[in-house]
Amino acid sequence: MTADSAPAAGGAPLFGRIAFIGIGLIGSSLARLVAEQGLAGSTVCTASDPQHLAEAAELGLTTETAPTIAQAVAGADLVIVATPVGAYEAVGAAMGPHLKPGAIVTDVGSVKQATVRDLGPFIPEGVHFVPGHPIAGTEHSGPRAGFADLFRDRWCILTPPPATDPAAVDKVAALWKAGGSMIEIMDPGHHDRVLAITSHLPHLIAYTIVGTATDLEEHLKQEVIKFSASGFRDFTRIAASDPVMWRDVFLNNREAVLEIIQRFTEDLTALQRAIRWGEGDKLEDLFTRTRTIRRAIIDARQA
Amino acid sequence: MTADSAPAAGGAPLFGRIAFIGIGLIGSSLARLVAEQGLAGSTVCTASDPQHLAEAAELGLTTETAPTIAQAVAGADLVIVATPVGAYEAVGAAMGPHLKPGAIVTDVGSVKQATVRDLGPFIPEGVHFVPGHPIAGTEHSGPRAGFADLFRDRWCILTPPPATDPAAVDKVAALWKAGGSMIEIMDPGHHDRVLAITSHLPHLIAYTIVGTATDLEEHLKQEVIKFSASGFRDFTRIAASDPVMWRDVFLNNREAVLEIIQRFTEDLTALQRAIRWGEGDKLEDLFTRTRTIRRAIIDARQA
Missing domain, CATH: 1.10.3660.10 (6-phosphogluconate dehydrogenase C-terminal like domain)
Known part of the structure; x- marks a missing residue:
């Protein structure tokens, strides 16, 4: 299956507010992409590594930075989890209660069954969950290593649970397509x-x-x-x-x-x-x- | 140890005549280098694959082509064996009786004990034997795949037997240095x-x-x-x-x-x-x- 919507050209940005949890190679590349193309009204990031957060602020990767996950996700229309997968359970616990009704939660982790297992239980009713994995990267890491073109001509795999609202899947797909990616929908185990x-x-x-x-x-x-x-x-x-x-x-x-x-x-x-x-x-x-x-x-x- | 002579600048070319046995990626890259820099008075190549030989002629990689190894090495001052290592024994048997006294035989094979084992016995008294291995390559093969710059900033390992005339080692080293390589002298087993x-x-x-x-x-x-x-x-x-x-x-x-x-x-x-x-x-x-x-x-x- 391939999701087919294109990003909004001109007019309102794709998302009102995007929160990045983790701002390493992938997170910072996405943040650059969002900023360059004006895909969000405002953006915020948080990171457990204070140096990453300081660098993100210094580089101006997002509109704001937040000291905690709770503060970062409050009011966000899209939350992008871009930490190592081992942190997902803690991230889920910290963000769950503060997610805005109707918000979309996605991630960029390299394994997807664990994403469903560790983040899934913390996603409240009324919040959409669209796990993702861009097949792109370099051997470099950290906020300075990112670049907006990282995802161009690469695949991004989305693994939404069966009952997910197709409109939420389309919005996440539109974000990746704006970066030049091709979308594949897949079962997490596969x-x-x-x-x-x-x-x-x-x-x-x-x-x-x-x-x-x-x-x-x-x-x-x-x-x-x-x-x-x-x-x-x-x-x-x-x-x-x-x-x-x-x-x-x-x-x-x-x-x-x-x-x-x-x-x-x-x-x-x-x-x-x-x-x-x-x-x-x-x-x-x-x-x-x-x-x-x-x-x-x-x-x-x-x- | 590092050999230190530089190629002759201006004046006579480094070698009177160079014969290439095999004209694939490495052989054809060397042939291009020799032609571009005028490192030989004349050049000749032979190859067991008729298509390689035809391509070499078509591309003008050497002054002449020869149908047999015996004809190729006759009168050559430097013989460069650039076939797969499995062919060395047959190559040695075919060229040994026709090598010119005072000639130098070198090779570009990726293993060096086998070079000494398979080519060594066919090198007559009065011919110098300087096995070599350029640490360079690409995943492409054949005469069309070569390019003169392949060896630039790469190492070339030479494994001359202990009693080899240092002047012969220096001449082979000079050829590689002309291509931008750095030289390392090493024992074949190492x-x-x-x-x-x-x-x-x-x-x-x-x-x-x-x-x-x-x-x-x-x-x-x-x-x-x-x-x-x-x-x-x-x-x-x-x-x-x-x-x-x-x-x-x-x-x-x-x-x-x-x-x-x-x-x-x-x-x-x-x-x-x-x-x-x-x-x-x-x-x-x-x-x-x-x-x-x-x-x-x-x-x-x-x-």
């Missing part, structure tokens, strides 16, 4: 399974391989750095991503991640065996097949 | 161990993870392609590298690759266990440590 493959496993593997190198004797480590252009450096970029965010992803998508690690390990063991026994045909066959998926990604303009 | 970590393991892991995705049910595979921007696509780029070249790398650096796979698998198993048992501290600790190696690579200007 999202978590797909992302375990496309995102969580690649990050885990990158963290592992860079960790393996980090544990080498010092002189060998220096050479690994020196000659990293031969493949290793691409993994270090991925493995430089935000540690807390990624810790929370793995803790909150455990089953899907463990299942795909299992498949990966089987496949690696088979390759290891082919190398040990000198089975060149098996290696060449796999290495040839993997080229076709690269071609498909280039054709899908996601390269 | 080279293979370092590259197993920085290059061979990353490629194997990328091939594995992309292979794991290739084996998914069709509808899931389509979604993996669609949402690949979340990490997966970086692996597909690496896993699009030349299949035959990489088959030969793994078959010819077996011990070092198997050893580093073992370390990697242990580390992955530890992470898998931490995820299963919800040990967030262990995850966050590793994910924080891996950031520092990225910083070191950026500082070394190899990012």
